[in-house]
Amino acid sequence: MARMIFVNLPVSDLTQSIAFYEAIGAVKDARFSDNTAACMTISESIHVMLLTHPKFRQFTPKAIADARANSEVLLALSAESREAVDGMVEQATGAGGKADPGPRQEHGFMYGRSFEDPDGHIWEVMWMDLAAFEAATAAAGR
Template sequence: MSRLIFINLPVTDLPRAVAFYEAIGARRNPQFSDDTAACMVLIETIHVMLLTHAKFAQFTSKTIVDAHKACEVMICLSAESRDEVDDLVRRATKAGGGADPTPVQDHGFMFGRSFADPDGHIWEVMWMDMVAATEAMTQGAPA
């Protein structure tokens, strides 16, 4: 059985967050969703749990950071092509996210961009030509 990854994110407006993640291609799993949480399936092994602040606070005694002001984590997804990287950032921006909160990375064999969701959580999207990357790394190029 494959392992599943559940990324838990606190959100200030659950319906807005659900609409955003649907716009970038996730589908809502109603079995694990209610008025305090929504399970968004990116792919069968990666799920994003969108939790209201009240729900998120049930799982931690730590302060919930404002991701517009502080960064606790950056999540990176792979893409099949440079075009897919650009397309996902375009869809995220159109759905109310912010484009490229981190520097664009273009090393020829590797291309990455990022977006922030409406709550400020940063997602990187990276494409890599594995053959060219392996060659570049054996020749001492930066990764």
């Protein structure tokens, strides 16, 4: 069985957050969702657990960071192409997210952009041409 990751995010408005993540292609898994949490499946191995603040507090004694004001984590997803990177950022923006809170990454063999969800969590979307990266690395003697 492949290892999976479950990213747990505190959200201020569960309904709004579900709609946002559905708009960028995640699918709600009703088996692991209720009025305090929603499991959003991004891929077979990547799941985002959207947790209301009271639910999130059940798992940690630490204060919940305001992701709009403080960096807490940067989450990154791969994309199949440069166009898919742009498409996901456009979907996020159309669903109420903020496009490009950080600079775009343009390295020839790699292209990336980012977006913020409604609670300020930053997601990076990256595309890489691994063959071009390996050729550039070999040419540089690394």
